[in-house]
Amino acid sequence: MTDAVLTAASTQVLAERRRFRMLRQLAAHRSFRIGLVLVTILVLCAIIGPMLTGIDPTAMSIRFRFKPPSARFPFGTDQYGRDILTRVLHGGRLSLSIGFSVALLSGIFGALIGVAAGYFRTLDPYVMRSMDALMAFPAILLAIGIGAALGSQASSIVVALAVAYVPRTARIVRASVLVIREMEYLQAARVSGAGDLHIIVKHVLPNSLAPLIVQLTFVFAYAILAEAALSFLGIGPPPPAPSWGNIIAEGRDYSVEAWWVMLFPGLAVSLAALGMNLLGDGLRDVLDPRLKVET
Amino acid sequence: MSAPPIVVVRDLVKTFAVRGAVLRAVDGVCFDVGPGETLGLVGESGSGKSTTGRILVGLDAATSGSIDLFGQQISSKAGKTALGAVRRRLQFVFQDPQNSLNPRMRARDAIAEPLDIAGGLTRAARNDRVRELLEMVGLPISCGDRFPHEFSGGQRQRIGIARALAMRPEFVVCDEPVSSLDVSIQAQIVNLLLDLQERLGLSYLFIAHDLAVVRSISARVAVMYAGRIVEIAPKRELYTLPRHPYTQALLAAVPRIRPNKTRGAAVVAGELPSQIDSVAGCTFHPRCPFAFERCRVEKPTLRAIASGHLAACHLHEPPYQPSLAS
Amino acid sequence: MAEQPLLSVENLTVQFRADAGWVTAIDGVDFSVRPGECLGIVGESGSGKSVSALSILRLHSPRSTRYASGAIHYGGRDLLTLPQHRLRQIRGGEIAMIFQDPMSSLNPVLTIGDQVTEPLRQHQGLSARAARRQAIELLDMVRISDASRRIDDYAHRLSGGMRQRVMIAIAVACRPKLLIADEPTTALDVTIQSQILALLRDLQREIGMSVILITHDLGVVAEFAQRIVVMYAGRVVESASVAALFERPMHPYTEGLIQAVPDPDRDVRRLATIPGNIPDPSTQIAGCRFNPRCRHAIKSCLAERPALIDAGAGHFARCPPRIAMGRIA
Numbered sequence: 045m046t047d048a049v050l051t052a053a054s055t056q057v058l059a060e061r062r063r064f065r066m067l068r069q070l071a072a073h074r075s076f077r078i079g080l081v082l083v084t085i086l087v088l089c090a091i092i093g094p095m096l097t098g099i100d101p102t103a104m105s106i107r108f109r110f111k112p113p114s115a116r117f118p119f120g121t122d123q124y125g126r127d128i129l130t131r132v133l134h135g136g137r138l139s140l141s142i143g144f145s146v147a148l149l150s151g152i153f154g155a156l157i158g159v160a161a162g163y164f165r166t167l168d169p170y171v172m173r174s175m176d177a178l179m180a181f182p183a184i185l186l187a188i189g190i191g192a193a194l195g196s197q198a199s200s201i202v203v204a205l206a207v208a209y210v211p212r213t214a215r216i217v218r219a220s221v222l223v224i225r226e227m228e229y230l231q232a233a234r235v236s237g238a239g240d241l242h243i244i245v246k247h248v249l250p251n252s253l254a255p256l257i258v259q260l261t262f263v264f265a266y267a268i269l270a271e272a273a274l275s276f277l278g279i280g281p282p283p284p285a286p287s288w289g290n291i292i293a294e295g296r297d298y299s300v301e302a303w304w305v306m307l308f309p310g311l312a313v314s315l316a317a318l319g320m321n322l323l324g325d326g327l328r329d330v331l332d333p334r335l336k337v338e339t
Numbered sequence: 340m341s342a343p344p345i346v347v348v349r350d351l352v353k354t355f356a357v358r359g360a361v362l363r364a365v366d367g368v369c370f371d372v373g374p375g376e377t378l379g380l381v382g383e384s385g386s387g388k389s390t391t392g393r394i395l396v397g398l399d400a401a402t403s404g405s406i407d408l409f410g411q412q413i414s415s416k417a418g419k420t421a422l423g424a425v426r427r428r429l430q431f432v433f434q435d436p437q438n439s440l441n442p443r444m445r446a447r448d449a450i451a452e453p454l455d456i457a458g459g460l461t462r463a464a465r466n467d468r469v470r471e472l473l474e475m476v477g478l479p480i481s482c483g484d485r486f487p488h489e490f491s492g493g494q495r496q497r498i499g500i501a502r503a504l505a506m507r508p509e510f511v512v513c514d515e516p517v518s519s520l521d522v523s524i525q526a527q528i529v530n531l532l533l534d535l536q537e538r539l540g541l542s543y544l545f546i547a548h549d550l551a552v553v554r555s556i557s558a559r560v561a562v563m564y565a566g567r568i569v570e571i572a573p574k575r576e577l578y579t580l581p582r583h584p585y586t587q588a589l590l591a592a593v594p595r596i597r598p599n600k601t602r603g604a605a606v607v608a609g610e611l612p613s614q615i616d617s618v619a620g621c622t623f624h625p626r627c628p629f630a631f632e633r634c635r636v637e638k639p640t641l642r643a644i645a646s647g648h649l650a651a652c653h654l655h656e657p658p659y660q661p662s663l664a665s
Numbered sequence: 666m667a668e669q670p671l672l673s674v675e676n677l678t679v680q681f682r683a684d685a686g687w688v689t690a691i692d693g694v695d696f697s698v699r700p701g702e703c704l705g706i707v708g709e710s711g712s713g714k715s716v717s718a719l720s721i722l723r724l725h726s727p728r729s730t731r732y733a734s735g736a737i738h739y740g741g742r743d744l745l746t747l748p749q750h751r752l753r754q755i756r757g758g759e760i761a762m763i764f765q766d767p768m769s770s771l772n773p774v775l776t777i778g779d780q781v782t783e784p785l786r787q788h789q790g791l792s793a794r795a796a797r798r799q800a801i802e803l804l805d806m807v808r809i810s811d812a813s814r815r816i817d818d819y820a821h822r823l824s825g826g827m828r829q830r831v832m833i834a835i836a837v838a839c840r841p842k843l844l845i846a847d848e849p850t851t852a853l854d855v856t857i858q859s860q861i862l863a864l865l866r867d868l869q870r871e872i873g874m875s876v877i878l879i880t881h882d883l884g885v886v887a888e889f890a891q892r893i894v895v896m897y898a899g900r901v902v903e904s905a906s907v908a909a910l911f912e913r914p915m916h917p918y919t920e921g922l923i924q925a926v927p928d929p930d931r932d933v934r935r936l937a938t939i940p941g942n943i944p945d946p947s948t949q950i951a952g953c954r955f956n957p958r959c960r961h962a963i964k965s966c967l968a969e970r971p972a973l974i975d976a977g978a979g980h981f982a983r984c985p986p987r988i989a990m991g992r993i994a
Contacts, residue, residue: 069684228439229449232502235396235431236453246452250443383854491942492710521709521943522881526925526936533935548855551927555936578929592859593929594884596911607856610826 069330076326082319086312090140093133101126101134102284110302120304122295132309135286139271140316142202142287146267147260149206150213155256157210158217159244163225172218175211183208183266184273191279198281205270209263216259220252254331261324265317272313288313343410344371345510345542346395351404353390364390366566368404369641372510377536377543379557379574381550381589385611386563388546392512395544396431397422408510427457430503434515436495440487446498447473447483453505472501475538476531493524497531504535512544517552529556550593554578559647562586565611565622568641572648582650584627621653629654670738671875672721672760672843673697677735679713679720687731688947690716694735694901695973696894698843703869703876705890705907707883709922711943712896714879718847720745721877722756739843758788761836765848767828771820777804777831778816784838803834806871807864826857830864837868844869845877850885862889883926887911892979895919898944898954901973905980915982915991917959953983961986 070076094101105125113120119128161171178186187204194200224230230247238246268288274280275289276296283290288309295305353365365387372378382388393399395406406413408425422429430453433439440449447469448455454465470480476497487495496516503511513532517525533556535541547553553560554574561571562585570583581587588607609626612618618625624634631653639651677694680687691713698704708714719725721737721744737744739760744752756762761784764770772780781803782796791799797816804812807830820828829849836844846865850858866889869876878889886893886907893910895903895918903916914920924937941958944950950957952967959966963986973983982988 072684227441228433228435229441229444231398232431232433232439232499233452233456235398235429236456236506237426238452238456242456246444247441251441383856493942522883523709523922523925523939524942526927526938527940529927530935530938549927550855551929554929555927555933575932588856590929592856594859594862594882594888595929596883596887596923596926597928597930598887608860610824610857611854 066330070326073326073329075322076330079319079322079324079326082315083323086136086316086319087140089133090136094130094137097127097130097133099127099130101131101286103127110298112302113304119308120302122291122302122305123298128291128305128308131286131291132288132312135288135291135309136312138198138281138285138287139268139289139313142198142205142271143264143268143316143320145202146205146209147264149202150209150263151256151260153206153210154213155217155249155252157214158219158252158256159221159248161214162218162221163240163244163248168218171214175214178207179211181208184270187270187274188277188279191274196279196282198287201271201274201280204274205267208270209266213256213259213263216255217252220255221248224248224251255328258324258328258331261320261327265320265324268313268316268320272309342374344373345409346370346372346544347405347407348391348395349405349407351391351394351406352402353387353394353399354402363566365394365401368563368566368568370561370568370571372542372544374509374542375536375540376559377545377557379553379560380544380546380563381548381553381560382563383548383589383611385565387566388548388563389514391563392431392514392544392546396429396512397426398431427506428509430506430508430511432496432499432503432511432513432516435519436492436499437519439499440495442487444486445483446478446485446487446490449487449498450483450501450505452502457506468505472504475504475535476501491524492520493527496520496528500528500531500535504539507539508541510542510544512546514546515548516545518547518549525552532556550578550589562589567622567651568649569623569652570648570650571641572645572650576645576648582644582648582655583652584629584654585623586650588626621651668699670697671700671702672877673738674717674721675736675738677717677720677737678733679716679725680731680733681725682729682731683947687733689733690899690946691720691896692899694896694899696901696904698875698877698892700842700875701869701873702892703878703890705886705893706877706879706896707881707886707893707922708896709881709943711898711946713899713946714881714896715847717896718762718845718877718879721845722760722762723747723752724762754788757784757836757841758839759841760843760845761839761841762845762847763829763832763836763849765851767825767832767852770832771828773820776817776819777823781816781831781834781838784835788839799838800834803838804831806837806868807831807834808860809834825853826861829853829857829861833861833864833868837872837874840872841874843875843877845879847879848881849878851880851882858885865889883923895922898950899946900954900983901981902955902984903980903982904973905982906978909978909980913980915976915980915987916955916984917961917987918955919982921958 103126108121108125109123111117111121117127117129119132121127157171161168186208190204190207191200194203224247230243233243233247271280271287272289272292275287276293280289281287283294291309292306295302299306349369351365351368355362355364368391370378380388380391390399394401409428411425413422413425450472451465451469454460454468469483473480473483478494478497517528520528529552536543545553545556557574559571559573560577561568562583563569564585570577570581570586577586578590581590607626612625620635620637621639624630627634633653639653641649641651643649644655674694674696677691678689679691680689694713694717696704706714706717723744732745778797778800781800785791785796785799801812801816804816809815809827809830823831850861853861862885865876878886880886890907892906894901895916897918903910903914903919910919911923914923921939925939927936939958944954952969953971956962956966971983971985973981974985974988975981976988976991
């Protein structure tokens with residue numbers, strides 16, 4: 045049994061080195077770290093922030109209209125005297141949850157559609173041509189159309205953006221599925237009598253998730269930017285409930301006199317999108333080094 | 340053969356439509372495998388050996404022909420091979436240790452997968468069986484928790500073999516199981532397969548391109564070229580007295596450490612033609628040093644030229660009845 | 666009479682950048698090849714044979730590779746310190762290389778002719794027409810039928826064996842002094858392999874070039890090479906003439922490897938094996954890197970890195986206990 049003994053010793057050595065390699069690589073990746081910090085700060089602010097300031101975001105006060113940033117109002121006030129800092133924090137909750145929901149929805153449906161197209165080859169042409177048709181519309185226009193049809197609430201934005209981004213996620217999943225279905229471990233399951241459902245759940249999906257997750261971080265970033273744009277255009281969560289987009293929209297008319305009204309939510313949107321992009325870059329480089337861009 | 344064969348293949352054909360032309364990957368293959376026996380299936384790329392193996396376990400559907408497994412006719416209905424109850428008694432060992440294991444599954448889950456698919460075992464019984472299988476293939480029990488990337492190629496191949504044995508099959512198709520392994524590891528895995536055969540009474544269809552490896556494990560060997568079996572014989576006879584010119588060329592081409600004084604020095608010219616269909620007569624004749632007129636027009640059939648030794652070549656006039664009876 | 670070697674690698678250590686520092690791929694490797702000679706470098710995966718070959722022409726990525734020690738002597742210069750422009754003159758001109766995978770080694774968007782004429786135009790400054798004429802001759806030389814027509818084909822129309830011939834044509838276009846062949850036939854069928862090896866043998870004689878043949882296949886080196894270097898886990902463990910190596914292997918690894926190769930002409934009950942696994946390059950092993958798998962390991966094998974010892978008649982082995990035994994017997 046010399047083979048077995050020697051085998052044990054060598055697997056021990058291999059295992060210790062590689063087990064946490066991915067986590068270590070992520071921790072060492074500069075973009076990932078920066079992105080993680082940014083996103084964590086923003087999420088924490090969104091969750092805890094509103095409770096800290098204690099101010100009602102919709103509380104109007106004529107006395108404090110158009111106050112520039114000061115100790116009392118760190119981000120200044122808008123035309124109704126509302127504290128911008130509080131509004132940005134509350135808006136963060138809404139905007140970030142919209143981003144998250146869009147990513148989640150487009151991820152789930154993208155996965156379902158991608159698997160259907162990639163695994164069941166007869167469905168592939170029909171599914172992918174429909175996706176192509178959707179992709180032919182610029183995402184914002186599509187979102188405007190759907191949003192207008194569904195009415196101005198946060199949920200209609202989520203649905204609209206999810207529909208706009210599903211072709212992207214479906215495409216990514218389909219690409220993975222096409223590679224995985226040729227893998228021998230899948231055929232091994234078939235030889236043992238596995239049905240399609242078992243194979244999809246146990247083999248196809250777990251191995252397609254990595255590129256999908258990377259894509260979802262980017263979708264999150266796009267969604268936040270898109271929500272800002274849509275609110276700016278008047279479609280989206282209606283005032284007085286703040287979202288980063290509609291704060292910017294309301295500050296539009298006063299962009300010269302009260303620049304702080306647009307600046308701070310704008311910064312928040314940029315930082316959120318940047319953070320998610322950096323996070324996604326890190327994940328992509330670690331999970332699929334072949335896509336790495338040499339710096 | 341005393342006991343009835345467990346695998347009987349007759350006139351197996353598999354065609355693919357490739358860019359308008361029809362590719363006959365498997366073109367009328369016939370062979371038997373007895374219980375506890377190893378039939379080696381040897382050929383180069385394009386010979387159809389892997390496709391044959393895959394059809395036997397249902398990974399590909401035959402275009403025509405009959406397959407009898409354990410006395411039961413396997414039906415090929417509308418392009419799908421239905422194995423039915425026979426499925427549990429056959430298994431497959433894959434070539435590539437990289438791709439044959441799901442990178443996200445631990446070794447113990449990969450090995451137990453056939454058990455999980457079939458169902459009906461308690462958790463304890465399942466775990467016991469996994470432990471038993473790990474021991475059988477020479478891996479320590481602690482390996483069960485590890486992921487494929489933590490193992491070497493040879494170890495992954497052992498896991499693949501353990502998985503194949505989970506449901507106690509009687510017949511295992513091994514498709515180039517050692518071709519991707521280093522030489523020193525190849526020997527370990529070949530010995531493991533031999534040990535398992537003795538211990539469990541398995542039959543193997545051992546598919547490979549390496550003649551030397553095939554000799555070390557097979558009892559009988561079949562040589563394939565361009566989708567057909569050109570020669571089939573007991574191991575010693577095939578290697579010492581090959582009758583078909585292709586078999587001779589193949590044996591001569593193997594580079595040897597210990598020079599074989601009996602083999603010819605001729606290097607066979609040419610390559611397997613891309614359009615096999617366009618070759619009339621014997622598919623090998625363009626490369627055959629002994630080709631004559633009949634070879635250019637008539638396709639030779641597999642005929643018995645000695646007891647248990649069949650060859651498809653016009654050079655050998657059949658002294659026996661033209662049937663497969665051996 | 667010892668002839669001056671054409672190329673000599675001396676104490677070469679190459680390291681690659683990994684997540685946690687540098688990993689040593691080859692450690693103190695020595696070998697040399699004389700003019701007109703064929704040297705075989707044999708090893709399994711992780712042995713460092715390909716790394717050694719790629720180092721000769723400095724083909725490793727400079728950002729992630731470090732030549733920690735050693736020199737590669739060629740034509741009175743050290744190739745490791747040669748400036749880029751001089752190295753480029755040598756690559757393809759005096760030292761050429763062919764690789765393993767015929768499917769990916771040719772550029773799919775250029776014709777065969779474009780690729781064969783490239784070294785001719787670059788190193789010999791030939792005009793397009795002259796280069797094309799010579800390219801057709803080269804394709805003939807590598808036994809591609811109907812060369813004047815095939816020269817305008819694209820790679821995808823050729824089989825693996827033919828692509829390898831084209832690769833060889835590109836490599837020998839400028840009549841190099843040394844051809845490095847990295848597993849040139851591993852991906853080919855055995856009947857095609859014997860054709861390609863025969864071709865290489867004939868070309869070697871015709872052009873008078875030296876060949877370094879890297880392979881894992883002992884049978885191939887036995888038939889093709891005059892001298893063999895055996896590598897294991899980044900080190901040279903044995904070096905000898907072909908006859909001496911197979912008749913009296915001195916290193917336990919070489920011995921084990923030779924025994925583990927299945928023989929197509931003999932029946933055995935079980936194959937001889939080398940127990941254990943090949944170590945990962947990043948694994949630290951004290952002393953001799955083969956000791957965990959060696960049936961004859963003694964205490965000194967675990968303590969110090971064994972030296973490559975001359976056992977006489979050009980036969981070197983990195984196993985002091987064995988050589989000592991050999992001398993007594």
